[in-house]
Amino acid sequence: MNEKSILKDNNFISEQLKDNLKLDISPVAIKLIIHEKDLPEGFKRLDEKKRHCEMVKDASSGEMFYADADNQSCKGGSAVLGLENLPLKIETGEFYYKLGRFKSIGSGKRTMDKVPKIDSMIYAIVYCPLEKANFQADVIIVIANPKQGMLISQAVVYTLGGRVEANFAGIQSVCADAVAGPYTTRNPNITLACSGSRKFADFGDDELIIGLNGENIGCIGTALNLMKKD
Numbered sequence: 001m002n003e004k005s006i007l008k009d010n011n012f013i014s015e016q017l018k019d020n021l022k023l024d025i026s027p028v029a030i031k032l033i034i035h036e037k038d039l040p041e042g043f044k045r046l047d048e049k050k051r052h053c054e055m056v057k058d059a060s061s062g063e064m065f066y067a068d069a070d071n072q073s074c075k076g077g078s079a080v081l082g083l084e085n086l087p088l089k090i091e092t093g094e095f096y097y098k099l100g101r102f103k104s105i106g107s108g109k110r111t112m113d114k115v116p117k118i119d120s121m122i123y124a125i126v127y128c129p130l131e132k133a134n135f136q137a138d139v140i141i142v143i144a145n146p147k148q149g150m151l152i153s154q155a156v157v158y159t160l161g162g163r164v165e166a167n168f169a170g171i172q173s174v175c176a177d178a179v180a181g182p183y184t185t186r187n188p189n190i191t192l193a194c195s196g197s198r199k200f201a202d203f204g205d206d207e208l209i210i211g212l213n214g215e216n217i218g219c220i221g222t223a224l225n226l227m228k229k230d
Contacts, residue, residue, distance in 0.1 A: 003134040009218070014131035016221035019102065020228055021148045025060040026129035029137035029214070030179055032082065032125045039066060040135040043126055048215045049073040052081060052125075053174040055199035056141055059127040068124040074196065077175035081125060082118030096171060101195075111169050112168055116181035130217075137214035141174070141180045145206050149190055151224065152210055158223035166190040173197055178211035 001009075010029065017027050033039055046055070046067045051074040055067055072078035074094070079086035089095040093108020130140060142152060153164040168191040173203040177191035180222045189211045193203045203209070212220060 001136075006136060007132075007134045010133045010137070011131040013217055013221040014129070016224060017130070017142065020221075021144065021151055023142070023144070023148065025143060026062065026131060028056050028059045028141040028143075029126075029128045029130045029133035029135070029165070030056075030139040030141060031117070031126035031128075031133075031135050031188045032122050032138050032183060033066065033126060034120065034122060036123055039124065041125060042134065043128070045124075047073045051196065051200050052077040052179075053201035053203070054195075055125075055127045056174055056178075057143075057201040057203070060141075060143055061127055062129055062132075064128040065123045066126045074175070076172055080115060080172055080176040080180045082120055082122035082180075083125070086117070096141055101171060111171070115169070115172055116167075116176045116184060118180050118183060124216060126162075133135075137217070139179050140212040140214050140217050141178050142210045142212065143203070143207055144210055146208065149208050149210060152212070152220065153190070154227060155220045156212075156225035157194035159219060164188060164190065168192060170194055171196075174201070174203075174209055178209045182211040184211055186213050186215070 033038050043066045046065045069078055069083040076090045078084050093105045093112050096102055097105045097108045156164050167189055171194050173191045173194035174197045179188055181189045191209050197203050
């Protein structure tokens with residue numbers, strides 16, 4: 001499928017999601033780039049340092065760009081996304097223990113051991129509103145309220161049934177839970193954001209984050225349409 005066809009499909013799916021969920025902002029298309037030569041056309045490198053969660057929020061408002069490890073100001077988020085190695089103090093749990101997130105370094109370490117991570121080294125990440133994406137997204141992030149999250153969950157199980165499992169710990173939410181997890185497992189995930197993303201990216205008290213498998217996003221859009229007619 002060529003870029004024009006992909007763009008047309010993504011635009012259609014984005015409109016389905018926006019209309020059926022009554023979204024005020026765009027779903028965000030995320031593409032993980034292993035080699036520089038694979039960057040999609042029309043995207044410029046971000047010219048500043050930001051956190052991954054801030055970049056997602058910017059893309060939901062219409063911005064489109066790519067970012068490498070040097071652009072990422074949160075090294076924990078950058079590492080779980082495969083852009084660089086995880087800093088030792090984060091890996092051991094010491095960093096979050098000192099922030100008061102855990103009673104002990106041990107409980108921090110046990111949590112960090114279960115945080116989703118992308119093992120392969122990623123060159124860059126592309127961020128884009130879904131309707132502007134001329135590429136097949138690896139992950140689609142939807143910033144939603146609880147009712148919108150409910151509707152997405154119903155759409156996920158509409159065809160094959162089953163359960164939607166939410167996997168989170170209140171840390172590294174928009175990076176690990178919403179991108180690394182769905183990317184590595186190919187399963188959707190719902191997460192409640194984290195202190196960092198609520199502080200720096202200004203996620204609202206009524207907002208949660210959903211990471212969806214980009215390969216299956218068309219089925220979810222179709223299910224939302226069919227559910228509306230039922």
